[in-house]
Amino acid sequence: MALGAGLCFAVCGWAAEGGHGEGGPPWGDFLKRLFNFAVMVGVLVYLLKKPLKGFFASRTESIRKTLSDLEGKKREAEERCAEYKAKLAALDKETERIVAEYIEEGETAKSKIVAQAERQAEYIKQQARTAIDQEIRAAREALQQEVADLSATAAEEVLKQHIGVEDQERLIQEFTTKVVEAK
DSSP, X not given: OHHHHHHHHHHHHHHHXXXXXXXXXXXXXXXXXXXXXXXXXXXXXXXXXXXXXXXHHHHHHHXXXXXXXXXXXXXXXXXXXXXXXXXXXXHHHHHHHHHXXXXXXXXXXXXXHHHHHHHHHHHHHHHHHHHHHHHHHHHHHHHHHHHHHHHHHHHHXXXXXXXXXXXXXXXXXXXXXXXXXHO
């Protein structure tokens, strides 16, 4: 900046004088300033060369190390990602297997329940048949008893109407004969 400012003042001063005048631009002053600037830059380069070189070398090494670490972390992350994908795929398979097992267990339970219900229904049907058979036997017996009672009553009525005194005496005599012969 000092060089630029000095050059600017020197050129500007010369231009203000119209470019002509007493001796032209002040080249001597400009050269002194330029020499001072060059010495200052040289001293700065000499003094700052090792620290800047070390700084940039360490900075470069730090960046390399950071990149290397990041690449390692990236590989680890990719490996973990692949591992998790494999676990997820295995988890999907395990889920499908568990669901299939539950479905199979449900089908087995369903079959057992249906078989038990069928046995129960068959037992109930058999009990109903037994009860119906008993009811039918009881109804037949009651019907036979009623038929027998009605037949006896009807026969009694018929006998009362058709048997006279002579028939009664003949029946008594036949009964008596049979009783005597049986003894």
